[in-house]
Amino acid sequence: xxxxxxxxxxxxxxxxxxxxxxxxxxxxxxxxxxxxxxxxxxxxxxxxxxxxxxxxxxxxxxxxxxxxxxxxxxxxxxxxxxxxxxxxxxxxxxxxxxxxxxxxxxxxxxxxxxxxxxxxxxxxxxxxxxxxxxxxxxxxxxxxxxxxxxxxxxxxxxxxxxxxxxxxxxxxxxxxxxxxxxxxxxxxxxxxxxxxxxxxxxxxxxxxxxxxxxxxxxxxxxxxxxxxxxxxxxxxxxxxxxxxxxxxxxxxxxxxxxxxxxxxxxxxxxxxxxxxxxxxxxxxxxxxxxxxxxxxxxxxxxxxxxxxxxxxxxxxxxxxxxxxxxxxxxxxxxxxxxxxxxxxxxxxxxxxxxxxxxxxxxxxxxxxxxxxxxxxxxxxxxxxxxxxxxxxxxxxxxxxxxxxxxxxxxxxxxxxxxxxxxxxxxxxxxxxxxxxxxxxxxxxxxxxxxxxxxxxxxxxxxxxxxxxxxxxxxxxxxxxxxxxxxxxxxxxxxxxxxxxxxxxxxxxxxxxxxxxxxxxxxxxxxxxxxxxxxxxxxxxxxxxxxxxxxxxxxxxxxxxxxxxxxxxxx
RNA sequence: GGGCCUGUAGCUCAGUUGGUUAGAGCAGAGCGCUCAUAACGCUUUUGUCGUAGGUUCGAGUCCUACCGGGCCUACCA
Numbered sequence: 001x002x003x004x005x006x007x008x009x010x011x012x013x014x015x016x017x018x019x020x021x022x023x024x025x026x027x028x029x030x031x032x033x034x035x036x037x038x039x040x041x042x043x044x045x046x047x048x049x050x051x052x053x054x055x056x057x058x059x060x061x062x063x064x065x066x067x068x069x070x071x072x073x074x075x076x077x078x079x080x081x082x083x084x085x086x087x088x089x090x091x092x093x094x095x096x097x098x099x100x101x102x103x104x105x106x107x108x109x110x111x112x113x114x115x116x117x118x119x120x121x122x123x124x125x126x127x128x129x130x131x132x133x134x135x136x137x138x139x140x141x142x143x144x145x146x147x148x149x150x151x152x153x154x155x156x157x158x159x160x161x162x163x164x165x166x167x168x169x170x171x172x173x174x175x176x177x178x179x180x181x182x183x184x185x186x187x188x189x190x191x192x193x194x195x196x197x198x199x200x201x202x203x204x205x206x207x208x209x210x211x212x213x214x215x216x217x218x219x220x221x222x223x224x225x226x227x228x229x230x231x232x233x234x235x236x237x238x239x240x241x242x243x244x245x246x247x248x249x250x251x252x253x254x255x256x257x258x259x260x261x262x263x264x265x266x267x268x269x270x271x272x273x274x275x276x277x278x279x280x281x282x283x284x285x286x287x288x289x290x291x292x293x294x295x296x297x298x299x300x301x302x303x304x305x306x307x308x309x310x311x312x313x314x315x316x317x318x319x320x321x322x323x324x325x326x327x328x329x330x331x332x333x334x335x336x337x338x339x340x341x342x343x344x345x346x347x348x349x350x351x352x353x354x355x356x357x358x359x360x361x362x363x364x365x366x367x368x369x370x371x372x373x374x375x376x377x378x379x380x381x382x383x384x385x386x387x388x389x390x391x392x393x394x395x396x397x398x399x400x401x402x403x404x405x406x407x408x409x410x411x412x413x414x415x416x417x418x419x420x421x422x423x424x425x426x427x428x429x430x431x432x433x434x435x436x437x438x439x440x441x442x443x444x445x446x447x448x449x450x451x452x453x454x455x456x457x458x459x460x461x462x463x464x465x466x467x468x469x470x471x472x473x474x475x476x477x478x479x480x481x482x483x484x485x486x487x488x489x490x491x492x493x494x495x496x497x498x499x500x501x502x503x504x505x506x507x508x509x510x511x512x513x514x515x516x517x518x519x520x521x522x523x524x525x526x527x528x529x530x531x532x533x534x535x536x537x538x539x540x541x542x543x544x545x546x547x548x549x550x551x552x553x554x555x556x557x558x559x560x561x562x563x564x565x566x567x568x569x570x
Numbered sequence: 571g572g573g574c575c576u577g578u579a580g581c582u583c584a585g586u587u588g589g590u591u592a593g594a595g596c597a598g599a600g601c602g603c604u605c606a607u608a609a610c611g612c613u614u615u616u617g618u619c620g621u622a623g624g625u626u627c628g629a630g631u632c633c634u635a636c637c638g639g640g641c642c643u644a645c646c647a
Contacts, residue, residue, distance in 0.1 A: 012647055055646065124645090136645045154645065162643080216574050217642070224573070229644065260647070307641070338575085338641075380583090381576055382640060389582070392596060400609060408606030415605080456584080459594075466610095473611040478604070492605095550607060 003042045003298055005289050005329070006033045007268045008087075009305035010050035010095065013074050014059035016081065018347045018356045019385065020340035023373040024306035028335065028454050030087045031374055032302070034508040035449045037088075038528045044289050047082070048093035048271045049075045052240040053260035054135055058175060067239045071096055077358075084361045085370065086511045091278065093271030095263055096239075100270035104241045104263040105248070108233075110324035111191065112249035117233075119250060120190045124236065125153070125165050129178030133186070133236040134165075138175060141168030187252060189243065190230040191262070193319045197228040200315055200322075203330070209451075213307055214334045218314035231316060233262040265317040269328075289329065296329040302452070304335045335452045338378035342385050343564075355385070355567055363563065367510040368394045368552070374509055375458035387564045391555045398510070402465045402502065403551040406517060409472065409495040410547040416481060417489060423541040425490025431536075434471040438464050438501075439532050445505070461505060468498045496521065496545065497536045501529060513551050520548040 009025035011017050026047060033045040051071045060070035075094050082092060094100075111117050124133045136153035143151035144167050148158035152174070153165035165171060172179045193200075201222050204215060222228050234243050240257025243250075269290050276286040288295030303313055313334055321328040341347070347354030360369050372393045376383050413422065441464045448457035472495060481488035503517035504526050518526050522545050529535030539545075 010647095014647090050647070053647065134645095138646085155643095165645090213575075213641095220573055220642075221644070224643075231644075235645085259645090264647085308647075311642090311644070312647090341640095376582080383582085386582095389596090392582095395607095396596070399607060404607055404609045406606095408609075410606095412605040459584080462595080469610050470612095472605080473603075476603075476605090478606095481605090552607080554607065 001041055002036075002300055003289075004033075004036050004044070005296075005299050005301040006036075006043060006045045007301075007303050008045075008047040008089075009303075009309050010048050010264055010267060011078055012053075012055065013049045013051040013071050013078075014055045015074075016077065016356045016358050018354050019360060019369070019373060020342075020347050020354075021306070022085065022357055022369075023340050023377055024337040025304040025309075026082065026087050027085065027370060027373055028337070028377060028452070029302075029304035030085075030089075031370075031454055031508040032304070032449070032452055034088055034511065038504070038507060040528065043090070044272060044275075045088060045090045046093070046268055046271045046275070047087070047089045048091075048095055048267045049078055050260065050264045050267070051075070051094055051096040052237075052257065052263060053235075054132075054138065054237065057132075057237065057239055068096070081357045081361065085357065085366045088511075091271050091275035093267060093274045095260075095267040095270070097267075097270055097274055099273040099277070100263060100267045101241050103270045103273065104258055104266045105245045107266060107320055107324050108189075108243070108258065108262075109247050109249060110326060111320065114323055114325050116192045116195070116323045117189050117250070118192060118230075119187050119252075120230075120232070121185055121187050122232075123166075123183050124186050125171070126182045126184045127173040127176065127178055128180045128182065129176045130173050133184075134173060134175070134181075136165050138173065139165045139168065139171050139181070140174045141171035144169055186236055188232045188256070189234045189250065189253065191233045191316065191319060191323070192230050193228050193316065194230050196319050196323060197222060200228065200318060203318065203322075204314065207333075210334055211336055213338070214310055214314060214336045217307065217310040217336075221311050221315055228315065233259045235259050261312050261316065262320070265312060266320070292327040292329055299329055300333075301329055301331050302333045302335065303331050305337070307336050307338055310334070310336050333452070338380075338382045340373075340378055340385055341382055342567075343387075344384055353568070359567075364394075364555075365512065367512050368398065371398055371458070371510055374454050375462075377455050379453065379455050387560050387567075391557075391560045394552065395554045397462055397465075398513075398552040399554045401462065401469065402506070402513075405465060405468045405472070406499050406502075406520075406548060406551055409492065409499060410520070410545065412478065413492045413496065413545075414547050416485070417492065419545055419547065421493050421496055421539050421541050421543045421545065422489035423493075424486035425484075425488070425493075427490060427494060430471060430475050430491075431494050434467050434498075435532060435536060437467045437470075441467065442505070442529070442532065449508070458509065461509065464505060465502060468495065468502070471495070471498070493539075493541065494536065497539050500539050501535055504528065504535070516548055516551060520546045522546070 006029050008029040033043050037043045057067050060067035063070050079092055125139055126133050139153035142149050143156040145161040146159035148156055155162055171181055204218050234256045237257050241263050243253035243256045272286040272289050289299055290296050318330055342354035372390050441460045445457050445460035475491040477488035477491040500521045500523045503514045507514040522543055525538050
C-alpha cells in the first residue's frame, strides 16, 4: 500500500467556476483519488478556495459585502457545488485560514533567514478614487502603439504589444474609470528565485515522465532571456496574510500582505493541517504527509492543474519549499491540462457563454458531466465542448452501452427466474472468452489510471462495458431459455456478476451510478477485482437483487436544441 | 518578436524507442437479434497521415522550410 497525496489547483474565490476549470484540475484529480482509494492505497486528497488578491476584494465590493464575509459565503457555494459533482476531497479548505496564515508566515520567515528575500523599492500606480493600488491590468488607457483606447497596463489586447502602465496615454482605473492616479514609491519583498535557478533546473531535470506541457513551460521560465527572475511576493492590500508578524526578519512592511500566489500553494499544506484539526488529529498526522523527516518520505505527491498554473507549481512553490531549508515534501508528478472550449470558442463569463458548474448541476446529473468531461479531457490539446458531443457521449456510452446492459439483464432475469441470482447450468467457453477480454482491458485500464491518462482509461472502461453486450449477444439466453433454462440461468448469473463488476470499476468516473448499481445488486463486496475470476463469482446463487430504475436517461434532440439556445449567450 | 504545443477517415481522437496490409468511437451502409432505455451484436465504405523537400534499406513517426490552429511570454489568478 502506498501513501498518495493529491492536490487539485485551488479554485479562485471570486465567482463560480465553469466546466473548463472543473475538468482542468478538480475532476481528474477526483477520479484519480477515487481510483487510488479503490486500489487500497492511503490517499490524502486536498483542495481549497484561493481567497486573497485584488479580484476577491473587487468581487466583494461589487456584492456589497465585507471581503471576509463574501469569501465565507462563496466558500460555502463552492463547497456545495463540489459536493454536487461528488468531488471526494478529504478536506476542502480556505487559504484565508488561521493555519495558512501561520504556515505562510513561517515559510516566509525561514526564507528571510536563509537570505532569499530582499526588499525592493518600486513604483506602483495608486488610485485615489478607488483607495487602492492597481495591478497593471487594472489600469486602462490609450495604446501608444496602435491607438486603441482600451489597452491594459500590461498589454494592449488590440495590437498585443507588451506595455507598462506608464506607457499608457490618458491612463484610468479600470475599476472606477477615475483618472486621479498617482505613481507612488512602495517597498516590497522579493523572493530571490534567481539564485535558486540551477537547483530548480536540476530538480526539473530529475523528473521523469512529466507531461511536455509541464516541463516545457518550466524550462521556458528557467532559461528565457536572463533566466528565472525574482518575484515580488507582497502586495499593498488589506485582505491577505500580513507580512508583519512576530519573528518577521524585516520591518517596514506594515499594512502589506503576501501576494496571493505566495500563500495559495502553501494552502495545500495548510489545508492538510486544517484536516487534522477538523478530525481531532495531532500535528503529526498532517506532517506525515508533508515533512520528509516526519514520515512523508514515502509519500507520492501528485498535483493537478490547468496549464496556466504550471509556473507557480514547477518554480515558485518549489523555490519556497526548497529555499526554506526545511525538509518539505516536493511534488513528484504534475498533471497539467489544456483548455476546454465551448462550441468552438472561449467560455465567457461576461458574455454569458458556456456552462458554469452550478448551472450544469441544475440541468443534468453530475455523472453525465463527469463522464463526458473526463472522456474528452483536454489532456493532449485543447478540447471542445459541444452539446451534440455531450448528447452523443451520454446517450451512447452511458444509456445504451452501460445503462441498457444493466436493464436488459436484470429485467430478463426478473421475468424468467425472479429477482435472485439464478442457479443451474455451467460456465463454458463464452464465459472464459469474455473474462479473458475483460482481463486484458482491465490491465490497460489500470495502466492508464496509474499514468493518469484518464481519457484512455475511459476508452478501456467503455470497452469493458461493451464486452458485456457482446457476451450476452453470443450467449443469447432469451433463445437458449426455450430449450435449456439452466444454461440460460448460468448466462444470467454471469451477467449479473458482470453488472456488479461494472459497478466497482466505474466508480472513479460515475460514482453515483456505481453506487446505485452496487446497491441494486445487493453487493456487500465492492472491492477492486484483484482476482477477476473471484470477482466474477462474488454474487452467489440465491442472492437477491433489484431491477434499478433507468440509470441514465437519454438527452433528446429537442432538449439539446433547447440547451444550445439557452447557453449561446450574446 | 521569442518559446512551446498541434494539424491522421465526414466528426472526435489513438498511434510506444522509425519496421510488414494506418487504428478506435461516433456518424453512414448492409445483415442479424428481439432480453432491453427503438436498445444490442456482426460485417462494411472513406484516408496521397497539413504542404514541399531531406535523412534512411524503410517515416504518420527523425531533420529543414512553409501554411493553418492554439497556448505562454512573468503585476489576473
